[in-house]
């Protein structure tokens with residue numbers, strides 16, 4: 001059985017993405033971090049970058065839409081480490097700028113829900129037995145202010161429409177609340193985190209996106225909560241975010 005606390009991060013396929021930076025920060029704090037992506041070549045290359053910095057990072061192939069892929073990932077982690085302490089559902093997407101409830105297609109909207117909601121939900125169900133072996137099991141769902149009333153820039157009341165993305169992240173927050181209640185007595189915390197508008201794609205700084213290290217910080221905060229930390233909340237930068 002692995003002695004270090006072990007975290008799994010989904011959706012780590014780009015060096016400028018939040019998942020990569022979360023992995024760097026978490027492993028710098030002494031955790032073993034399993035980074036995963038659906039493209040094995042990409043995740044192996046990214047793991048090598050962090051391993052060359054002396055960090056304890058392991059690559060794993062995982063497509064969050066695929067039951068078999070999730071079960072294979074489960075077996076691999078069970079065999080190698082025997083336990084999982086932290087699951088970070090970071091994989092996501094389908095940011096449909098310009099999509100309104102009347103113009104957005106169901107095809108696109110279903111894909112957004114499949115990834116942003118059901119992908120995270122699948123992983124919780126698959127990995128629960130390994131999380132239950134942890135003395136302090138933690139699930140972090142990377143959500144967005146796009147699914148909240150209170151975010152003036154991107155939220156439900158904002159002028160720019162991100163319908164499929166926003167409603168799927170709103171649903172992810174709802175799932176977080178329901179899971180937290182169900183898992184409270186089993187010693188597992190479940191929280192949703194908005195990283196804030198973060199410069200994970202080139203050029204977004206000019207629209208006010210903040211450095212990736214800052215956006216990742218709030219995810220790392222939720223991933224390293226003590227045993228008696230909060231559960232069922234929605235946070236940004238370690239502070240509750242109304243939604």
Ligand SMILES: NC(=O)c1ccc[n+]([C@@H]2O[C@H](COP(=O)([O-])OP(=O)(O)OC[C@H]3O[C@@H](n4cnc5c(N)ncnc54)[C@H](OP(=O)(O)O)[C@@H]3O)[C@@H](O)[C@H]2O)c1
Nearest residue numbers: 011012013017018063064065090091092144196197198200
């Ligand atoms: N950047 C922001 O301003 C911001 C703000 C609020 C919330 N967020 C959230 O933060 C998270 C990370 O976003 P990011 O900005 O860092 O962008 P990103 O690098 O594009 O991250 C999304 C990741 O999800 C992966 N992914 C998508 N479908 C997948 C699947 N079926 N299986 C496994 N991985 C899958 C993508 O991999 P592929 O390369 O294989 O597609 C990619 O690695 C997302 O959940 C996003 O909604 C971001």
